[in-house]
Amino acid sequence: MPTSVTLLSTSDNMGGASIGAVRLQQALSRYSPLYSQILVQEKNTQNPAIAALDDSWLGKKKTLARFAGERLYLKAYEASKKQHWAFDPAVLGVDVTEHPFVQKAQILHLHWINHGFLSTQSFQKLVETQKPLVWTMHDMWPFTGGCHHSGECDHFINKCGNCKFLRYPSEVDLSNQIWERKQKVMDPAHLTTVACSDWLANRARRSSLLKKHTIVSIPNPLDTDVFKPTEKKAARWKLNLPQHKHLILFAAMRVDAPMKGFSYFKEALERLATAHPETKEQIELVIFGQTEGLSKLPYPAHHLGRLSNPERIALAYSAASVFVIPSLEENLPYTIMEAMACGTPSVGFNIGGIPELIDDGVNGALAEYRSSEDLMRALYQTLYQSDYESLRRNARQKVLTQYAEPVIARRYQTLYEDVLGRSKRKPLEGSNT
Template sequence: MKILIINKSAHSGGAAVAANRLYTSLKDIEADVGMLVEEPVNKNVDISTICHKRIDKKKAFNRFIKERLYFLPYEKNKTVRFSFSPAVAGIDISQHPMVQEADIIHLHWINHGFLSLKNLDQLFRLKKPVVWTMHDMWPFTGGCHYANTCNHYIDTCGHCPFLRWSNSCDLSSKIHEKKYNIWNQANIHAVSCSKWLGSLAQESSLLRRKKIYSIPNPIDTNVFAPMNMDECRKEMGLPLNRKLLLFGAANISDPRKGARYLMEALHILDIRYPELSDKIELIIFGKSKDIDFNKYPYKVHSLNYIDGTEQMVKLYNCADAFVLPSLQDNLPNTVMEAQSCGIPVVSFRVGGVPEMIENKKNGFLTTMKDSDGLALGIYEALFNTDPKAVKENARNFVLSNYSNKLIANKYMNLYKSLL
C-alpha cells in the first residue's frame, strides 16, 4: 500500500507542520509513504516538490498572484484578503508519477495557487481513495477558511460576510455549487483533527453525505519535551527571575489570533495586581507587523521568527505559561507543543481547544472574548497553582493522546479500511 501525502508546503504554516509530522510518524512505523509539496524544500529533506527549477518557482508565485488578484475585486476589505480562497489557480498533478503510483492520496492544505477546483477534480477522477485532513473549514465552505459566526455553509453559502457584494448568488454561492458538483462524485474520506471541526463538517451540505473521521495531529514527544528552564533562558537571553508568558503564531497580526484580547487581559491584570508589574514579562514570536508592543503593560521580548524546531522547544521551556487568545482554531500545534514541553496553556474555550485543555488541571479556559477571564487564567497559571502538578498533567495528556506512533497507527487503520 503506497500512501502519498500532499500539502502546499513542507515547512510553512500549521498544516505543513502537521503533514510533515504525520509523514515522519508513518515512516517510523515503516509505512510505504511519500510526500509531495509545491514549495521548494531543503536539500537534506526527503520530501518531493514540483518546484525543481527557477522557472517552476516563478510559475508557482504567478499562480499565487493570480489567485489573489482574482479575489481582489470581491474582497470586503484587506483584512479578509487571505481568509477566502476561490481556488481558481493551480497546477495539474494528477499525472505526476508519485500520484499515479499511490494507492491512497492524502490531501492536507492545498490553497493559495497550489490546487484549483479543476485540479482537485482531476485528482478525484483517478478514482483512488482520497483522505483529506481538514486543517480549517475550507473543504466544506464556499471559500472561507474560518466562517466565524456565519453558518451559510450548512445550506448553499451566499450572503458571504467576506465579500464586498454579498447576495444569494455571490462568489461564495458559485464556488459552493462547483464544489458540490465535484465533491459529490469524489471518493473523499474527510478527517477532522478536532471533534469540533468534524461536527461542523458533518452538518455542512458539502460533506454531510461523507463519513467524517476524527484523528488528531501527531507530535514527537521525544523532541518536544521538558528541559531545564534556567539553562534555556540563559541560552535565549531571557531573565531568570521573572514570570514569562509566551504568545505566538505564524501571524499574530491576524485578528483571529486575538492579540487585542491578550492586551486587554494584561491591562486588567496590571490594574488588579500592580505589585506584579516588575515580575511578569511577555515573550512574543511570529509575524507582528501591526502590533505596537509599547501598548502592553509589561516588558515585551519580540523574537519574530523562530528558526528551527530546536529553538522553538527551548523557547517553550523558557515559559511559565503559554497563552492562546484565538477567536477560532482547530487543533492548534502551539497548544500541543507547549503541553508536550510541560507548559500549561491559557485559552478561550473555542474550536478544538477544549478537547486539549481540562480547565484547572492541565491549563485554563475561559469564555471567548472574556478578557477578564483570560486575565484570571494567566494569573492562576503564573502565581496560584501547583506548577509541578499542572506541568505533569499537560505532558501526560499529550503522551496519552497525540504521540507519533499512536496517530500513525490510527491513520494506517483508516488507509487499510479504504482498500
C-alpha cells in the same frame, strides 16, 4: 509490498497545516509499515521524502503567477482587505496526476492545498484517477464556499451564498458558485475526510458538501522527543531570558493577525497590571513571530523573532511559565500541543478545538470567549493560585497519550486500511463516524 500513500500540501513549512502534513509523514515513516511521501507546490526544506511539483526556474514562476492570479481575482470580490487571507476561490491550480508520486500511490492524502496549488479542476483530475482520497481538514475550507473559518455563519449547511467575506453578498454570489463547483467534483469522489479536532468534525458533519462522505476525527501528531521539557533555568540561560521572573509566552506567525487575538491579550495584561500592581516586578513577556508595529505593553517584553528551528521553539516553551493563546478562531492549535509537550501549561479562550487540548484547572486554564477580564483571571490563576507542578505533569502526559507520533501513526494506518477496503465497494457507502 507496503501500502503507498502520497500526501499533497501547498508547502512543506509555511503554516501549521503544512507542518502538520510533514509531521504526519514523519510519524508514518517511523511507526507504520506504510510507504509515504509528500508532493508540494513549494519546497523550502531539504527533506528527502518531499518533492516539489516543478522546482525549475519556470516552474517557480508559474507557481508565483498562480498565487498572484488568485489573489488578484479575489480582490474584485472581497469585502475588506483585512479579510484577504480568510477566503480562497480555488480557480487556479495545476494537474498533478502525471507526477510519479501520484501515479505510484495507492492512496492520495490531501492537506492544505490552496494558493494556486489545487483548484476544483485539479481535484476533478484526482477523482478521475479512481484512487481513494483522504483529505485532512486543517480548517473549514474543504466544506465551505471559500472561507477558512466561518465564525458564527452556518451557510455551509446548505449551499453557501450571502457571504460576509464578499463585497456584494447574494444567494448566487461567489461563495455559492464555488460551493456548486465543489459539489460537482466532490460528490462522485471516493473521499474520506479527517478533521484534526472533534470541534471541526462536528461542523463538517453539518455541511452539505460532505454529507455523502465519511468523516473521522484524528489529531495531528507531535514528535515528543523534540518537544520535551527542558529544565527552565537551562532553557532561559540558552535564550538569554531572566531566571527569576514569571514568563508569559505569546507566539504567532503574524502577531498582528486579527484572529490571533493579541488585542485581547494586551488588554488582559493591562487589567492584570492594574488589579495586581505587584506583578509589575514579577512578570515579563516572551513573544516570537512577526512583531513589527506592536504598541507598548504594560510588562517588559523579550522578542525572539521568527523561530523555525523546532529545538529552539521547544526551548522557548520550556523557558515560559505559561503559554497564552487568545485566538478567536482555532482548530487544534499546534502551539498549545507543543507547549504542553514541553511541560508548560496553556491559557486560551474556550473556542474551537482549544478546550479539547486544555482541560481547565488540570493542565491549564480556559477563559470566556472574547473576555479580556476572564483571560486575566485565567493567567493569574495559573501563575499564582494553582498546583503548578501538577499542571506541568498533566500537560506533558496528555500529549504523550493522545498526540504522540506512535499513537497517531497507528490511527492513520487503521484508517488507510479501511479506506482501501471501502474503495473496493462501489458506490461509496457514506457515513459520518
